[in-house]
Every structure is written in C-alpha cells, then in structure tokens.
Amino acid sequence: GNSVTQMEGPVTLSEEAFLTINCTYTATGYPSLFWYVQYPGEGLQLLLKATKADDKGSNKGFEATYRKETTSFHLEKGSVQVSDSAVYFCALRPTSGTYKYIFGTGTRLKVLA
Amino acid sequence: EAGVTQSPTHLIKTRGQQATLRCSPISGHTSVYWYQQALGLGLQFLLWYDEGEERNRGNFPPRFSGRQFPNYSSELNVNALELEDSALYLCASSLPGQGYGYTFGSGTRLTVV
Numbered sequence: 091g092n093s094v095t096q097m098e099g100p101v102t103l104s105e106e107a108f109l110t111i112n113c114t115y116t117a118t119g120y121p122s123l124f125w126y127v128q129y130p131g132e133g134l135q136l137l138l139k140a141t142k143a144d145d146k147g148s149n150k151g152f153e154a155t156y157r158k159e160t161t162s163f164h165l166e167k168g169s170v171q172v173s174d175s176a177v178y179f180c181a182l183r184p185t186s187g188t189y190k191y192i193f194g195t196g197t198r199l200k201v202l203a
Numbered sequence: 204e205a206g207v208t209q210s211p212t213h214l215i216k217t218r219g220q221q222a223t224l225r226c227s228p229i230s231g232h233t234s235v236y237w238y239q240q241a242l243g244l245g246l247q248f249l250l251w252y253d254e255g256e257e258r259n260r261g262n263f264p265p266r267f268s269g270r271q272f273p274n275y276s277s278e279l280n281v282n283a284l285e286l287e288d289s290a291l292y293l294c295a296s297s298l299p300g301q302g303y304g305y306t307f308g309s310g311t312r313l314t315v316v
Contacts, residue, residue, distance in 0.1 A: 196245050
C-alpha cells in the first residue's frame with residue numbers, strides 16, 4: 091500500500107543553520123509529492139510540490155527534489171529563521187483510485203534565535 | 204480568491220451530544236476532504252466527497268458522517284460524542300484528478316467535555 095515516512099522530531103536548530111527533513115515514500119506508479127507546513131494554531135499550508143520524477147519544488151527558500159530511484163522527497167533550506175518554527179508534513183497523492191493524500195506523521199521544527 | 208472556510212472556529216460539546224462542522228471549498232473545487240488531527244497525532248483521513256457523493260471513507264465509526272451539498276460545501280456530523288473525539292478537524296478542497304494540491308481551511312477545534 092501507499093505510505094509516507096518522515097524523520098522523527100522535534101528538530102531544534104539555531105537561526106541560519108541548514109535544515110534537512112527526511113521523507114521517504116512507498117507507492118505504486120508515480121504519485122505527486124507535497125510538503126505542507128502547519129504554524130501553531132493554524133491549518134496546513136501548501137509549501138511546495140512535485141508531480142514527476144526529478145522535479146524540484148521550491149518556495150520561500152525551501153526546496154525538495156522528487157527522487158524516484160530512492161523514493162525520497164527530502165525538504166531542505168539553506169538558512170532557517172525563527173519564523174520557520176512549525177510542523178512540516180510530507181504527503182503523497184496516488185496516481186489512481188481515491189486520490190486522497192497519505193500524510194507522514196509530521197516533523198516539528200524549532201528554530202532558536 | 205476566497206480560501207477554504209470552516210466554521211465554527213471552536214466548538215465545545217458535552218459527551219453524548221452531536222457536533223456539526225461546516226466547510227466551504229474554493230470556488231471551482233468539487234472535491235472536499237475531511238481529516239482529524241488529534242493532539243500529538245498526525246492527520247487521519249475521515250471522508251472524501253466529490254460531486255455530491257461520498258467517494259471514500261477512513262477507518263472511523265459510523266457516527267462520523269457527512270454530506271456534500273449542490274454548491275460543493277460540506278458538512279461533517281459527529282454523533283454520540285466521546286472525549287477522544289476532541290481534535291482539530293481540517294477540511295481541504297481540490298480540483299479533481301491527480302496532481303492538484305489540497306488547499307486546507309484553518310480547521311475547527313472540537314473539544315468534548
């Protein structure tokens with residue numbers, strides 16, 4: 091079946107540090123892949139997406155590349171800010187069937203000034 | 204363009220009562236998805252509606268139900284509330300088909316006392 095595995099949190103970094111949040115998936119075919127961010131007390135916001143192999147999604151300094159060979163979609167940012175503190179969810183949308191998203195369990199990021 | 208709107212923002216109910224949560228999708232979006240986010244847990248898929256029909260259901264008891272209206276807005280009903288139903292309920296909408304991202308609402312925080 092389809093599944094998404096994210097690294098356990100929380101991740102605590104100092105401001106301007108490099109961020110990587112690992113995400114791997116299991117799916118048949120070529121799912122679309124997404125990263126969502128949830129700030130405290132809010133719903134989820136789409137951060138970036140990639141719909142085919144080798145696509146790179148990017149937004150607000152965050153990047154993730156769809157790696158079919160390693161079934162991964164790791165989230166990276168070169169220099170984090172305190173305002174990036176949030177929970178990050180990796181998700182996939184299957185290529186057929188229900189189209190409902192499969193979410194990872196979320197990774198909490200805390201950035202210290 | 205208005206985003207996905209959910210109401211009410213907060214809802215407090217007594218165990219055994221019924222709760223009704225509402226969601227208005229983005230104009231043009233025909234699919235509506237409901238997710239439950241309990242404290243400390245990830246997103247659990249509840250229901251998917253498209254074109255007025257229930258397309259898929261998550262692993263929740265029948266007291267969780269809903270419907271989608273002709274204008275594509277949706278309602279989630281939870282009967283015989285239990286304490287463990289306390290959670291953030293998120294609604295998302297999307298265009299039909301694979302590759303389109305969800306747009307989430309800000310959620311309804313349901314507290315059962």
